[in-house]
Amino acid sequence: MSKDDNIISLIDDNGKEQKFEVMATFDIEEDEYAVLFPLTKEESEDGAYILRIEYDENGDFVLVNIEDEEELENAVSVYEAIVDEML
Known part of the structure; x- marks a missing residue:
């Protein structure tokens, strides 16, 4: 799998396309979650x-x-x- x-x-709510990298997915009981990091510099400051x-x-x-x-x-x-276990 490539990056x-x-x-x-x-x-987004304003109709603007934003690119994200899916850094992780995980389950909590019956629900699934995805962790996304924005690829644009302006958005990446939000974490x-x-x-x-x-x-x-x-x-x-x-999503x-x-x-x-x-x-x-x-x-x-x-x-x-999860992150703490990986470190």
Whole structure:
């Protein structure tokens, strides 16, 4: 797998395309999550994004913002634990 296989494009709220590298995916119970890092310098200053992975009626994955603060905090904690284990 090449690095380009981990690059995805998302459209922001303003209709502007942004490119991200998928750095990791992980599961918490029944839910799947993806950790994305922006490839543009302006966006990269914001750090990583963690989004929930869901699937549409065709079985294609869809990345969804995590609205629930507790769910987001849990996802961040799990990702940080994964990173700590790798170091």
